[in-house]
Amino acid sequence: MVLxxxxxxxxxxxxxxxxxxxxxxFVSTLDRxxxxxxxxxxxxxxxxxxxxxxxxLQAKWPQLRVIQFRRNFGQTAAFAAGFAYARGRLIATADxxxxxxPADLPAMIARLEGQAPGGDGTTYDIVCGWRKDRKDTFINRxxxxxxxxRLISRATGVRLNDYGCSLKVFRAEVVKPLRLYGExxxxxxxxxxxxxxxxxxxxxxxxxxxxxxxxxxISRTIRVMLDLVTVKFLLSYSTRPLQMFGLIGMxxxxxxxxxxxxxxxxxxxLEEAIADRPMLMAGILLxxxxxxxxxxxxxxxxxxxxxxxxxxxxxxxxxxxxxxxASVPRPSVKSPVEELE
Numbered sequence: 001m002v003l004x005x006x007x008x009x010x011x012x013x014x015x016x017x018x019x020x021x022x023x024x025x026f027v028s029t030l031d032r033x034x035x036x037x038x039x040x041x042x043x044x045x046x047x048x049x050x051x052x053x054x055x056x057l058q059a060k061w062p063q064l065r066v067i068q069f070r071r072n073f074g075q076t077a078a079f080a081a082g083f084a085y086a087r088g089r090l091i092a093t094a095d096x097x098x099x100x101x102p103a104d105l106p107a108m109i110a111r112l113e114g115q116a117p118g119g120d121g122t123t124y125d126i127v128c129g130w131r132k133d134r135k136d137t138f139i140n141r142x143x144x145x146x147x148x149x150r151l152i153s154r155a156t157g158v159r160l161n162d163y164g165c166s167l168k169v170f171r172a173e174v175v176k177p178l179r180l181y182g183e184x185x186x187x188x189x190x191x192x193x194x195x196x197x198x199x200x201x202x203x204x205x206x207x208x209x210x211x212x213x214x215x216x217x218i219s220r221t222i223r224v225m226l227d228l229v230t231v232k233f234l235l236s237y238s239t240r241p242l243q244m245f246g247l248i249g250m251x252x253x254x255x256x257x258x259x260x261x262x263x264x265x266x267x268x269x270l271e272e273a274i275a276d277r278p279m280l281m282a283g284i285l286l287x288x289x290x291x292x293x294x295x296x297x298x299x300x301x302x303x304x305x306x307x308x309x310x311x312x313x314x315x316x317x318x319x320x321x322x323x324x325x326a327s328v329p330r331p332s333v334k335s336p337v338e339e340l341e
Contacts, residue, residue: 003036005037006036006037006038007038007090007091008037008038008040008102009078009086009094010040010093010096011082011095012078012096014050015097015211016048016053019041023054025102029103029105037063038087039065040067044069044072045070067081069081086172091171091175092105093168098210100166101205103205104167104202104204107202108129108167108169109127111200111202112126125192125198126197126199127169127200127202128160128165128168128199130162131162131164132206133206135206152186152228157190157193160201161201163187163190168188241304242298242301245294249293252287253287253294258283260280263279263280
């Protein structure tokens, strides 16, 4: 059995009008590409006829593999399932609404492998699509996306113009180990940056939606922002949580202690009443809250160690090792003169 070079993972949720054209485009484009491939279509609990149409299309094109969820689990879960079932050396992702153009994939793969025309031969681990000319409405799609991209880039340190573009290409060994929850499929490049990956961005074609209704909106942007807090913590403090909680706790305890020392001076030196002063309650609250945060940090340290040690999960990732093979000691062979002696 020949394993595919490329696995394309596409979540499908109520896209019955789009799936046939979607599959035809990907099969046609990747057939011309000329290397072994597979397309994994993950039916995320669709309530329309998407799965039935996917079933008939899979019988027509054996390059397709269809995964059906028991219910709707969300786009992140669909991508995670696709990554788990993917057999390719490279894994690409795309949306099921026909807005991503599969014709961009060969060029993105060439960029990843350092074979792009006019390139410098640099290879990458991830190539992300950039919808520079988006065909979406401004208020509820493009504006929230611009704000989110800037916040994510600033928080994670991975500068990308378009985190929301689903058209991406990964090396399988980079994306398969990642554990995804919530809306974290958007943060795949940032999460993978923990492993020291090389990331490039490439302008791709973006098309207006022809059929169906978009599943995105302002509410999803809010959920993405909440997940950003988790990603920032995972990238910066997952192996040293006490440094975050402890720092905040020490600052709060310090402010509270300073307030209480000042009030002690006021009461016993200046002989003024302090019982009715808000600063007294504020100082006590700050001290207790600071101590609690220090305790939370210590508990988080224990959990972090349990997490890494119980799974044998390393705190580092090696890209490659360059070394000169150790010379094998040669057996001692005596010369004829030495043997006579």
